[in-house]
Amino acid sequence: MQPAKQIGEVVLHADNISLSFGGVRALTGISLEIREHEILAIIGPNGAGKTSMLNVINGFYHPQEGTITYKGSTRRRMRPHQAAEQGIARTFQNVALFRGMTTLDNIMTGRLLRMRRNFLWQAVYYGPALKEELAHREHVERIIDFLEIEAIRKTPVGQLPYGLQKRVELGRALAMEPKLLLLDEPMAGMNVEEKEDMCRFILDVNDEFGTTIALIEHDMGVVMDISDRVAVLDYGRKIADGPPDAVRANRDVIDAYLGVAHA
């Protein structure tokens, strides 16, 4: 029942990226393209450089070599807030929420970049500031409805189980109305049911909002099910890139994952 999805132009092009920390080479000459509206999975064994790659894309790390072209402009250094302003949002491997704040407020922080009134106006909380707050609140409520977290709207996130925290974090990323969404292990530590829910949300985000998604995931079943394309990293190099079926059959990938019998 799922028709072929329209995958568009390249929105982000990472060209020949190399990154090292002192003597440790995290990434070596990696080139990667992310196309509009696709779900790209980045997989690889532990320490392969997946999270480093995401960090390079959204400006946490600055690669020593290589360039990133996003929305037509090429740069080597991009600060995280610039990435955010240009519509790149992300979630983290270890949940990074404000634990003492409610779900609602956490997601609201995702709207900060879109607020036009300065904090003095907001402190007065009157006229244009109030109007703006209401508009943002409505947007946040749509996300809460979308992610089916109405029941925890006013619960401090510190009290929530891990699976729900992950969902709130996705909500905060969505609040930015991102063009490109980077998800770092969105399903780590979840049970089967939570994983199924999360898969559904990722597919729905991709489908309903047309958001381009790049995700890191270890669960191969999930990766093969939901992604349009899979890029495989191993020891900081890209060893395969293609549709899930092709990657699954790739000899290098099998070796990297299952290990080679050195007999």
Add this chain to the structure above:
Amino acid sequence: MALAETETAIEPRPRAAADDASDTFPKLLLQNARVRGGRPAIREKDYGIWQSWSWAEVARRTQDFALGLAVLGFQRGDKLGVIGDNRPRLYWAITAAQCLGGIPVPVYQDAVAAEMEYVLDHAEVRFVVAENQEQVDKVLSVRERLPRLEAIIYCDPRGLRHYDHTALTPFTEVQEKGRAFGAAHPGYLEAEIAKGSGSDVAIILYTSGTTGQPKGVMLTFDNIIQMARSGIAFEGLRESDEVMAYLPMAWVGDNVFSFAQSYCAGFCVSCPESGATVMTDLRELGPTYFFAPPRIWENILTQVMIRMEDAGAVKRWLFKRFMALARRVGGKILDGEQVSLGDRLLYALGRVLIYGPLMNTLGFSRIRIAYTAGEAIGPDIFNFYRSLGINIKQLYGMTECSVFLCIQPNGEVRADTVGTPVIGVELKIAEDSEVLYKSPGVFAGYFKNPQATAETKRPDGWVHSGDAGFLDESQHLHIIDRAKDVGKLQDGTLFAPKFLENKLKFFPYVREAVAFAPARPFVSAFINIDGEAVGDWAERNGITYGGYQELASLDPVYDLIGTCIEQVNRDLAQEPHLAGSQIHRFLILHKELDADDGELTRTRKVRRRLIGDRYQPLIDALYSGRDRAEIATEVTFEDGRKGTLKADLKIRDAKTAPIPTTIEPLRRAS
């Protein structure tokens, strides 16, 4: 109306319930739109805000949808399946079908696809209105086996964009088609509505079926409207009342309390945001008229108690002190009985310090009338709410009589009765203690099941309820059990399993209990622990466990349940009728009894026979003197997959209490 639907009725319908202008729900809707068009009719919490629709808007939207159904080819006598949580659009769909002379068939929203298939097939449903993707998926999965099903209309488009839309239509599109059709054919719908009359079948409600396949109960407009109006007159309901619709739409109570009575009295009904937010929404809304089955009252009380255990010492002391006072005088004050001035003053202080804030937290600040029915309610639970000043009352009835037969009048409320017959209802107790009745609410018949209809509606005019009970000297009805479940022990001692089970379930740690005995030497029981309450108890006592199954098998938990059973046995020893049916042996089940496995009905009543068959090895073990038993059961997961669960269960003996010699155990005359 097609002949097939009415021929099962064995007596002609009684005279019309009301004048022609308001004898059906579509006509009542038009009347409400005229009389109180600007008042809110229905609300739904959406995007965190209560959205309201006035009676005029509801009339317009319902009519648009009705006309849209007509465009799709919906005809007089057609059935419209309605599947989903309580949503305004689904209520509108019900009235819309009735506008066209069709019959709505609400389906339990948590039913698995196979159960849905049975109802949709048996009811000959041509069109379905489904709330969302989840429900659409279920219908689509059985669609091939439903040749009569032509179209599925859905409310929430989320996730459905890429589905094959040849048989799928969005709700709004049907409304748009209807608007265009209505503009081109003025007067069409009014003429259709005018064709309807009070004796038409208004709705088919499938009973949850404690035995066998569900039966489709056909209720006429006269049935429902007359009973709804009796209730309104009895309790003085008015258009300013507030009701929350949160119980399944397929259950007759929801149809009467949050649909029919709203149409007849004009009050506003509110739909919660989701099943998980009911308690918060309840608090925001503060209903004045509230129905909940005993299970929900019990859950609320359990939560209050658990939270009080975690409260500070001062709060705990205050709570204990004032709840003791409330238990002593609260109920009397509510019933207008005499209470000393000192106690009244203390109670007033308690209202400021404890009762008021507690009721506010629960959303009961404005409550005028609260009902409970469906199962027996624990006296402790019942009295807890009454002592707080909540006018909670019991009622008795069933789908076949349009919900009520008996309601407790104000001032005559007791935990062990279900009240006196409402206006127009006649009661009689048969020789075998089965409750028989006559009422204006008596159903037209079971759809396509004349045999069952004839068994229930007898030629002498009395309808058989299937419940065993007795009337006391003040004409209050007491219900003890299902008539067919009342049995005897080997020595002839009377045994009413539900009576025992209810006593057990009154403990917060016991979620479900099933007692066995017929033709055995003594009574034994299966216990289902309440994972939350027992888990909390374990936590506070420093007992660690991995999950429900392990928790259920722990020795300290067996000890805990053992003390509950001893208490029940001590109580039973005081009851002249049932002193001989004390529980001798028990075991704790490793899994929760579940409606998905067919062990409970959708309204969460125990399916005794099925459990007896499925757990036969356990029952044998209970009576064989062994102290362990192995069992493998099939479980159904929420997505419909099946798996097997194996367990090795312990069996314990329970202490029984001596029967006071002054009481002679009652033997049933044979």
